[in-house]
Amino acid sequence: MGSWDARTLTGGMADNAANTQNMTVVVTGASGRTGSRVVQAARTAGCTVRSASRTRGFDWEDRTTWAQTLRGADAAYLVYPSDVGAPAATEGVGALAREAAGLGVRRLVLLSARGEQQALATEEALKVSGAEWTVVRASWFAQNFSEGPLVEELRRGELVFPAGEVREPFVDVRDIGDVVAAVLTSGERFVGRTVELTGPRLLSFRDAVAEISAASGTTFAYTPVPARAYGEALTGFGVPPEEAEFLVEVFEGLLDGRNACVTDGVQRVLGRSPRDFTDFVREAAAAGTWKV
Numbered sequence: 001m002g003s004w005d006a007r008t009l010t011g012g013m014a015d016n017a018a019n020t021q022n023m024t025v026v027v028t029g030a031s032g033r034t035g036s037r038v039v040q041a042a043r044t045a046g047c048t049v050r051s052a053s054r055t056r057g058f059d060w061e062d063r064t065t066w067a068q069t070l071r072g073a074d075a076a077y078l079v080y081p082s083d084v085g086a087p088a089a090t091e092g093v094g095a096l097a098r099e100a101a102g103l104g105v106r107r108l109v110l111l112s113a114r115g116e117q118q119a120l121a122t123e124e125a126l127k128v129s130g131a132e133w134t135v136v137r138a139s140w141f142a143q144n145f146s147e148g149p150l151v152e153e154l155r156r157g158e159l160v161f162p163a164g165e166v167r168e169p170f171v172d173v174r175d176i177g178d179v180v181a182a183v184l185t186s187g188e189r190f191v192g193r194t195v196e197l198t199g200p201r202l203l204s205f206r207d208a209v210a211e212i213s214a215a216s217g218t219t220f221a222y223t224p225v226p227a228r229a230y231g232e233a234l235t236g237f238g239v240p241p242e243e244a245e246f247l248v249e250v251f252e253g254l255l256d257g258r259n260a261c262v263t264d265g266v267q268r269v270l271g272r273s274p275r276d277f278t279d280f281v282r283e284a285a286a287a288g289t290w291k292v
């Protein structure tokens with residue numbers, strides 16, 4: 001159930017909110033799904049937040065932009081765009097983490113992907129950087145259905161995806177934001193640990209699309225396809241073949257049933273239950289997310 005790669009935690013909520021008032025936290029991917037929630041949660045915790053993405057002058061692909069973003073900060077949340085298991089992520093995260101540690105950014109939290117074999121090398125690159133590290137491995141985001149590339153497809157009436165009937169404990173990105181903020185600001189408690197975050201229950205992608213249909217009043221279809229056929233379709237849409245091949249391998253692994261169990265990561269860090277998929281769907285439907 002609980003997934004901690006070192007000691008077992010015994011405490012509850014993050015305990016040192018008072019110490020966060022003078023803390024400066026860099027949040028990469030700040031305009032993205034998880035980063036935007038980390039920004040909110042860290043501000044609520046009293047931190048000074050430095051939002052980082054290309055529009056703010058920080059680019060993972062341009063190392064000359066890193067120091068100006070990191071210098072003077074106490075901690076950083078690292079989101080590698082596209083995929084934490086991509087070949088470039090290992091080198092990028094390792095190099096940035098070493099630079100951050102050298103500049104005195106003591107604590108680093110990396111967003112990783114639960115069950116993704118390809119992400120292990122990137123996690124390792126963080127661990128040997130010299131910084132106080134925490135890895136937050138998230139399961140599939142609930143918000144994949146409301147923000148990002150799958151939404152437009154869903155709005156067109158049919159989600160074609162290589163997930164078969166496998167069940168997944170979709171996690172709400174707001175819980176990721178809350179957990180990351182707690183980890184960044186919680187003394188030594190989470191240093192040197194890997195935290196696996198899931199939602200509270202398992203749903204198949206078919207179940208998820210059915211919940212979205214019921215809440216939004218529009219019938220959407222879910223059509224499972226083999227990962228290889230999905231990769232060929234991506235290539236047809238202009239995705240470079242090596243990128244499509246990488247995604248096929250990632251999906252074949254992630255969606256083979258290995259993640260079909262829940263963890264107590266959110267409860268352990270925050271002292272409360274994770275948000276349920278049904279609540280996410282109700283709120284997103286009320287906001288008109290799936291209006292066609």
Ligand SMILES: NC(=O)c1ccc[n+]([C@@H]2O[C@H](COP(=O)([O-])OP(=O)(O)OC[C@H]3O[C@@H](n4cnc5c(N)ncnc54)[C@H](OP(=O)(O)O)[C@@H]3O)[C@@H](O)[C@H]2O)c1
Pocket residue numbers: 028029030031032033034035052053054055056058059060061079080081082083084085111112113114137138139140141144
């Ligand atoms: N989707 C899932 O279910 C899931 C589950 C577990 C882990 N993950 C991991 O989550 C990560 C993606 O996180 P997310 O979904 O929160 O992000 P996201 O919503 O995909 O947004 C990407 C963010 O990165 C920024 N960005 C893109 N290219 C950049 C570059 N070259 N330099 C600097 N910033 C750049 C974007 O802002 P700008 O465009 O302004 O630069 C944006 O803020 C991936 O590593 C993935 O493996 C995903």
